[in-house]
Amino acid sequence: MKLRLRAGEAPAGRPVIVPVRGAVPAGFADAVAAAAFDAAKDEALRLFLPRDAVLVGCGDGSGAALLRAGAAGLRALWPADRAAPERVVLDARGFGPEEAARLAEGALIAAWAPSLPRAEPLPSPPKRLDVLCDDEDAARPAMEAAEAVAEGVRFARDLVVAPGNVLTPRAFADRLAALEEADLDVQVIGPKRLARMGAGGLCAVGGAAESGPYLVTLLWRGTIAADPVAFVAKGITFDTGGLCVKPAKGMEEMRADMAGAAAAAGAMLALARRRSPAPAAAVLAIAENALGAASYRPGDVLRMLDGRSVEVVDTDAEGRLVLADALAHARRLRPAAMVTLATLTGSVVVALGHHRAGLFGSDPPLMAALAAAGEATGERLWPLPIGERHRRDLDSDIADLRHCLPAGKGEGWGGRFLPDACHAAAFLREFAGSVPWGHLDIAGVESLARGGPLGAKGMPSGFGVRLLDRLVAQHFEDPHRL
């Protein structure tokens, strides 16, 4: 869906999204009364009189609420069973440039559908969104940034929705290589070179699969002469669990186990599209955790890229192994800060459910910045601890450390309960070195737990793209930050 800014009235005959904040717009009062529509609570009211329109409530007026409002408007005009009108209008008059941008961003994100081949194609979204505003020139910069971010979100969603047989490690690397088109520098390191480099974690996890593993670096140079912020992300294109194979139930969802890498790539695309002045990099560890004759085993001791040895306990805790090598590689870029992003543990879902991602880290200011970016974008985080005992639990008898605790070896209650998200974070911290580091465990939020304006239940959320873009905008684009 393309976006165009326009001044003036909505053209007759085109459906209009009308965000409602405070007073009801002229002409709609009777309909609003008839439906008992409450702009603070209700999301959308589809109307055909006095004109083809959808009224959307702006909730508490926050950026996240405006985003949902824009999305709800678009979704109301594009029911699942029918093609959308080719052109729709968003009436953002009376909204400031940032507010209008949030409304449009919501609509642009909602205008997404899985682009997988099928004989009976899904109804397609509108082709164009005309945004009515009071002053086109004033609205343009924020609107262009919103378009860039929405493109990043859709890019991430396309990757996440692709199943394991389509998005193989090889295919993932190819799609990332294509980002050169957006002026990103792309470096792809394949299996042979990874083995030579000594990336023992990534090579072990990806060893049983037909393709991969790959370590892909995306680099955006920006214009500020500063060290880059680096996003380090997990891209397991499919996770069987390896020899510690997962139960069949729900395994199909493991196509999304690369959502961290997808979000990091989406954020890089957004930064490039909006020509961010801040230098940034993404280091993406891409592998398939398959089951095969070359599988790594519980009990194996791996030599990691940074030289440390790790005892493997559970082959299904593979994410932290590939991230450990990716962190070591990212440190070579001399980053100002590193943020890991991964669908890492089931434990974080038990801890926080599907409404917040877990936030860990070693650097309180960076963690506060991440949490603030999460609140601002509605991609909410909650801090969780890395305690001394979490780290001590990872002591190994035969290696520098082990990567998790054996199942059933927790304290008490038959050992059933393990704080695995904390253990994973404690493990990653070892590989972050002295670089300020934050870690987002996004398991549970990578897909939409409930259907809503931003998409249908179970569809990818693109969680992380908007948050990371906001982090960069707020904290890394000041040329005087050094």
Next chain:
Amino acid sequence: MLDISFARPSLPSSGAVALLLAEEDVPGALGPWDEATGGAVTRGLEAASFTGKKGQTATLLAPGGGLAKLVAIGLGKRAALDAKGREAAGGAAAAALAKEAKAVLDARFAGGAEAAAEVALGAALRHWRFDKYRTTEKPEDKPKLKALPVLTDDAAKAKAAFAPKKAVADGVFLTRELVSEPPNVLTPAEFAERCRRLEALGVAVEILGPKELKKLGFGAMLGVAQGSANEPRLVVLRWEGAKKKDAKPVCFIGKGVTFDTGGISIKPAGGMEDMKWDMAGAGTVAGLMAALAGRKAKVDAVGLLGLVENMPSGTAQRPGDVVKTASGQTVEVINTDAEGRLVLADVMHYAQEKFSPRFMVDLATLTGAIIIALGHEHAGLFSNNDELAQQIAAAGDAVGEACWRMPLGEEYDKKIKSDIADMKNVGGRDGGAITAAQFLQRFVRDRGTDKAVPWAHLDIAGTAWTTKDHATVPKGATAFGVRLLDRLVAEHYEG
């Protein structure tokens, strides 16, 4: 309890001694000890590479001067030494001296009188042992240490500083004892009877049985209790220590499931024996009330203990049952193993109706999810009030009972919507500790408004029991929460 005394320093000429040393004290400060032993202490510690590093210990056998044993314990750098560090050193000393019949603890290098009292507290806390049911253990295998003189320059002042700490330690021991007792012994009725001991400290003890609870409309708590042959009890402990009359009391509420089988939604066999400590919240409240009364805290405090046993039987509550709570709200029981919140719901309501508290804090071994979230170093802290939450977190850090704030929110509350009742008692595995807290928050009157009482919920499922020895907490019942909440009251709610 270890008989702690304070004595002016005079070097013992027999038995064992523990010597607490900061890094700055090694080797310079060892003069008198070297004189008594012909320089052996310095030589020995040097040979053992003892530098006074925090947590380091070195044992010298027969160092001379008649001593059987000298244990040096490192305090770390003096500038970084805090109360927690001194308590830990005292605990380490008690552990090292446990098998000695005669021993002293030299605490002079840890600081003055207050420091000596902190060291003594650590030693007392660590030395506690639940020995009641060991009938065949040989005397030589039991700890022999009964008394421990602590050497300090101002013994009288140290003794005065130790008195309130001893009261808190006694509270901790009461909690540990209650939590350690097996479930066939500590039934709800027995637990309630033991609370009568607090009368000696000036605590008013009121015990309510099933009839009274029925009259009060405690449908949720009675639903949990109905499967067991052991009747439920509600114990109300009142301490009135505030100078001002008619002060609003502070309220502490404890979950006391004396044994939790899970009920009809029965638990797996592995580890079920641990469920004797599912009354640790109530045990903690009992110990806390003993601590406050024991040190004559200037506060009005109420402790409420909801005591039940959760059993599967022909009369047990079923998944699908709908119960009416004392607040009038109805609950669809989806899982009979989510029983703690049902008990707390009624007790929390009663606490607010009867006492209009200044704040209420509930403690409960509530969810396995909190262990998956945080592990065993932090209890989960949920609150509707940032100020209270910060006070609790700070008090926890000060005494080494750490809490970690967890979120609440509408989106989590939605997960306990029921199709046929006001709510259901579980919201699924995801965010399980949070949905449990949301359930409890539904029983905070006027929730979401300014009128709501400040409330905090501590999910202590991961911290009430430990399978390893820690500096001031031996393996077993930890009494997590007694010291924390005593500190909370002392810091902010007395006077």
